[in-house]
Amino acid sequence: MALHPVVEQVTNRIIKRSRPSRQAYLAHLDAARVKGVQRSVLACTNLAHGFAAFPANDKLKLREYKQPSVAIVSSYNDMLSAHQPFEAYPKVIKDAVREVGAVAQFAGGVPAMCDGVTQGQPGMELSLFSRDAIAMSTAIALSHNMFDASLYLGICDKIVPGLLIGALHFGHIPGIFVPGGPMATGISNKEKASIRQRYAKGEATREELMEGEAKAYHGAGTCTFYGTANSNQMLMEMMGLHLPGAAFVHPDTPLREALTRAAAQHAVKISQQGGEYMPIGHIVDEKCIVNAIAALHATGGSTNHTLHLVAIARAAGIIIDWNDFDELSKVIPLLTRVYPNGDADVNYFQAAGGPTFVIRELLDAGLVHDDVNTILGRGLRNHCKEPFLDGDTVVWRDLPEQSGDESVLRKHTNPFSDNGGLILVQGNLGRAVMKISAVKKDHHVVEAPALTFDSQEDFMHAYKAGKLNRDFVAVIRFQGPRANGMPELHALTPALANLQDSGFHVAMVTDGRMSGASGKVPAAIHVSPEILAGGPLGLVRDGDIIRVDATAGTLEALVPQDVWAARKMATADLSSNHIGMGRELFDVFRKSVSAAEEGAAHFPLPSPIETTVPLHEGTDSGEIMPGSDEDFLFRKSK
Ligand SMILES: O=C(O)[C@H](O)[C@@H](O)[C@H](O)[C@H](O)COP(=O)(O)O
Ligand code: SF4
Numbered sequence: 001m002a003l004h005p006v007v008e009q010v011t012n013r014i015i016k017r018s019r020p021s022r023q024a025y026l027a028h029l030d031a032a033r034v035k036g037v038q039r040s041v042l043a044c045t046n047l048a049h050g051f052a053a054f055p056a057n058d059k060l061k062l063r064e065y066k067q068p069s070v071a072i073v074s075s076y077n078d079m080l081s082a083h084q085p086f087e088a089y090p091k092v093i094k095d096a097v098r099e100v101g102a103v104a105q106f107a108g109g110v111p112a113m114c115d116g117v118t119q120g121q122p123g124m125e126l127s128l129f130s131r132d133a134i135a136m137s138t139a140i141a142l143s144h145n146m147f148d149a150s151l152y153l154g155i156c157d158k159i160v161p162g163l164l165i166g167a168l169h170f171g172h173i174p175g176i177f178v179p180g181g182p183m184a185t186g187i188s189n190k191e192k193a194s195i196r197q198r199y200a201k202g203e204a205t206r207e208e209l210m211e212g213e214a215k216a217y218h219g220a221g222t223c224t225f226y227g228t229a230n231s232n233q234m235l236m237e238m239m240g241l242h243l244p245g246a247a248f249v250h251p252d253t254p255l256r257e258a259l260t261r262a263a264a265q266h267a268v269k270i271s272q273q274g275g276e277y278m279p280i281g282h283i284v285d286e287k288c289i290v291n292a293i294a295a296l297h298a299t300g301g302s303t304n305h306t307l308h309l310v311a312i313a314r315a316a317g318i319i320i321d322w323n324d325f326d327e328l329s330k331v332i333p334l335l336t337r338v339y340p341n342g343d344a345d346v347n348y349f350q351a352a353g354g355p356t357f358v359i360r361e362l363l364d365a366g367l368v369h370d371d372v373n374t375i376l377g378r379g380l381r382n383h384c385k386e387p388f389l390d391g392d393t394v395v396w397r398d399l400p401e402q403s404g405d406e407s408v409l410r411k412h413t414n415p416f417s418d419n420g421g422l423i424l425v426q427g428n429l430g431r432a433v434m435k436i437s438a439v440k441k442d443h444h445v446v447e448a449p450a451l452t453f454d455s456q457e458d459f460m461h462a463y464k465a466g467k468l469n470r471d472f473v474a475v476i477r478f479q480g481p482r483a484n485g486m487p488e489l490h491a492l493t494p495a496l497a498n499l500q501d502s503g504f505h506v507a508m509v510t511d512g513r514m515s516g517a518s519g520k521v522p523a524a525i526h527v528s529p530e531i532l533a534g535g536p537l538g539l540v541r542d543g544d545i546i547r548v549d550a551t552a553g554t555l556e557a558l559v560p561q562d563v564w565a566a567r568k569m570a571t572a573d574l575s576s577n578h579i580g581m582g583r584e585l586f587d588v589f590r591k592s593v594s595a596a597e598e599g600a601a602h603f604p605l606p607s608p609i610e611t612t613v614p615l616h617e618g619t620d621s622g623e624i625m626p627g628s629d630e631d632f633l634f635r636k637s638k
Helices: 005-034 044-050 056-063 084-099 122-142 159-168 189-200 206-216 228-238 254-269 286-298 305-315 322-329 346-352 354-364 456-464 490-501 561-566 583-592 629-637
Strands: 069-074 103-109 149-153 175-178 385-390 393-398 422-427 430-435 445-453 472-476 506-510 523-528 545-549 554-557
Touching: 005 286, 005 322, 069 084, 069 122, 069 159, 069 254, 084 103, 084 149, 084 254, 103 122, 122 159, 122 305, 122 583, 149 159, 149 254, 159 175, 159 228, 159 305, 175 254, 189 206, 189 490, 228 286, 228 305, 228 354, 254 385, 254 393, 286 305, 286 322, 286 354, 322 422, 322 430, 346 354, 354 385, 430 554, 445 456, 445 506, 456 472, 456 490, 472 490, 472 545, 490 506, 506 545
Parallel strands: 069 103, 069 149, 149 175, 422 554, 445 472, 472 506, 506 523
Antiparallel strands: 385 393, 422 430, 430 523, 445 545, 545 554
């Protein structure tokens, strides 16, 4: 099927917009590649330190035979159920890499925050900033400059984006993302949410709430709703950074361990010494990013990726914005209904066909690019396969033609809706994003008086005092990255959902974030510019009529122009958000963070360098920029 013209147009616009920074990025990548195997630039003393603790024969492989050295960068900790399984991975990886004559080192750990533990708590004000702290920690691990390939162990919200941002700053090193898989299904996410709503109404006891939560989150593995963590998994599959179908295989199963071993050995293969060199910076290009946005839309993925994908793209010298997301959303159909966009969880989604089925359908529909690099080489269609065990090795088989359950996963010829439901809304309050794939149609437009709150706590006090039994638009102010780190306000969902279920027309507008697991209440989030950057959200007063219109894509305060122009910006005392729980350590982050639409990031786009790489033979000078994606493919074809 020919590529959809809108996908073509958006891709070409991104390529054109990004050309200077992408070429600078690739020049940096090529300069690093030209230095050859990392270790050759290290002085003997450095090297000696680098493998002092190695077993003898590993040391020999490194020093004498110059075999590939594979870095392990891991986000293991016991706080995230999703990352706890990574505890055992380094030994599995080292043994698997040794089997193919190479060596692996645990290059470094990265921090990982569980947004479920910190949801509604002060710690959530570090959550977004932890993404770039993870990127910096990844760089610290790889800065030992001894590695020919790298394995990135991460799953949850900010961790995969942080690892990928870090990895892309070492774009010359081949990299593979290694997942751990979801926990088994407990009580349904819908039942969990209804217990929370009953508790919020005082109709359930704390013991019932705790019992419900414990049945929902009951074991090792990723939470089973389709939030940011599982959106990350879908994107890693679509970007060709996972072995095909690795995302949702359960932890502690023979297939999971075989996939980890296979990823470790594949990393050796795609190192420069391995002969199938595939640096991660030549995988994540403009087409790869467009494919990722398409996957997000097709699955009703997390709104957090309107921040993280922007930051990931910038790390590779690629500039995307919310217009790109919005235009693609209009042509990418919704192919899955996984909670909060439906009742099923990711285990059921996997059983029905899983992420590689979505990739195949989007390829068949001409809605994603097949001509991309992945860890398997050239062509995304290589990833439309499912892993199985043959003895103790992984084999991949073709996907079923039909979905295992049309109520959860559909072919592109019969989508749940003709658009992805992650849209841009804009107007005199700024630009914001809305996810409507989980919002009932009669809540797509809300026009009601504003009630302004400067914290989640203020909102909950008003709710518990019975002051919110009415139509209103909650304007939760001073939640942007400069203000308090841009926390998720997901803890307000049960109260807002109760009010909506009681028949009130409610919506939320904030320069903060929501969880990928939020869904049924209309929320215009990530309002840009944020209030502390002079955003007009700061001009709203209680009683102003606010119109949140997902159908027209508008976000308006219906206030007479002269009244609006005379308004002064609201102010707030945020000092209590800047101390305690380590928040004082992130002052530099609050001061340097970019706007939400630029990824709320702390690193610059790549700046041009004089490329030292000679034009390769066979082309006229200037025809193919040295180090460019075309140049890379040309050299690979030799
Ligand atoms: O973006 C996300 O997906 C969320 O941050 C998610 O990781 C977080 O843990 C939710 O808050 C959990 O959902 P519940 O709070 O509904 O369990
Ligand atoms: S999905 Fe969210 S709640 Fe679950 S382990 Fe990951 S960060 Fe924690």
